[in-house]
Amino acid sequence: MHMANLRQLAVPAADRLIVPLDVPTLDAAMGWVERLPDVTFWKVGLELFVGAGPRVLTELRQRQKQIFLDLKLHDIPNTVAGACRAVDAVELMTVHAAGGMQMLQAAVAAFGDRGDRPRLLAVSVLTSLDARALAFELRVPLELPDYALQMALLARDAGIDGAVCSPREVAQLREVCGKDFLLVCPGVRPRGSNIGDQRRVMTPAEAIRAGADYLVIGRPIVAAPDPVAAWQQVCAEVDAAL
Numbered sequence: 652m653h654m655a656n657l658r659q660l661a662v663p664a665a666d667r668l669i670v671p672l673d674v675p676t677l678d679a680a681m682g683w684v685e686r687l688p689d690v691t692f693w694k695v696g697l698e699l700f701v702g703a704g705p706r707v708l709t710e711l712r713q714r715q716k717q718i719f720l721d722l723k724l725h726d727i728p729n730t731v732a733g734a735c736r737a738v739d740a741v742e743l744m745t746v747h748a749a750g751g752m753q754m755l756q757a758a759v760a761a762f763g764d765r766g767d768r769p770r771l772l773a774v775s776v777l778t779s780l781d782a783r784a785l786a787f788e789l790r791v792p793l794e795l796p797d798y799a800l801q802m803a804l805l806a807r808d809a810g811i812d813g814a815v816c817s818p819r820e821v822a823q824l825r826e827v828c829g830k831d832f833l834l835v836c837p838g839v840r841p842r843g844s845n846i847g848d849q850r851r852v853m854t855p856a857e858a859i860r861a862g863a864d865y866l867v868i869g870r871p872i873v874a875a876p877d878p879v880a881a882w883q884q885v886c887a888e889v890d891a892a893l
């Protein structure tokens with residue numbers, strides 16, 4: 652199934668949720684996989700990949716889990732292409748749109764027409780940034796939603812399959828980038844939960860209704876007093892929004 656067609660299909664909520672394994676060791680990661688057996692899609696980010704190495708991908712694969720390798724590659728084109736060539740058997744992986752057209756095209760080209768290639772996502776604007784940081788720290792002379800859109804369009808023009816964006820921008824990106832552009836949203840917080848270091852958040856139901864294909868939800872589930880109940884609650888909220 653082409654992932655971008657999820658919204659047109661009756662895909663249950665659980666298959667649209669990705670839970671990050673933001674832990675330092677393989678044991679800790681596999682502990683979560685056992686504790687939340689209904690989670691089918693796990694995200695491996697920098698902390699776990701640096702701490703546990705590629706073995707974590709093998710372990711997840713052996714358990715028939717889908718994998719989002721979220722390394723947010725951002726380097727010169729040759730280096731990013733080399734890293735992409737080394738990636739095997741993951742469903743999704745990330746590069747930074749801010750790496751520019753040549754870097755994005757190098758990432759796409761690195762996979763060639765490999766049938767098992769991951770869907771490539773470009774991070775548009777990190778969900779931990781707000782308009783003030785974009786303007787006064789990064790000195791980007793565009794409004795944040797416009798910049799996020801430009802980053803997504805750059806990625807799409809480079810042949811990237813989709814973008815990581817805040818739910819706040821997902822409706823606009825969906826409208827402009829089209830129905831087949833995969834949109835994956837972190838920065839999702841059930842009502843009343845702690846936003847932590849996230850800055851541009853919406854609830855799971857709002858994010859799905861706005862056009863997200865997948866939601867990435869970590870701490871509201873894993874830091875909840877009862878993570879299984881928190882997971883089930885998010886699934887119910889998303890199911891009701893579909």
Ligand SMILES: O=c1ccn([C@@H]2O[C@H](COP(=O)(O)O)[C@@H](O)[C@H]2O)c(=O)[nH]1
Pocket residue numbers: 671673694696774776777778779815816837838839847849867868869870871
């Ligand atoms: O813009 C981005 C890109 C990636 N992330 C990642 O998503 C999860 C979010 O975890 P929470 O605990 O739900 O905040 C985390 O692994 C980030 O690395 C993001 O938050 N924003």
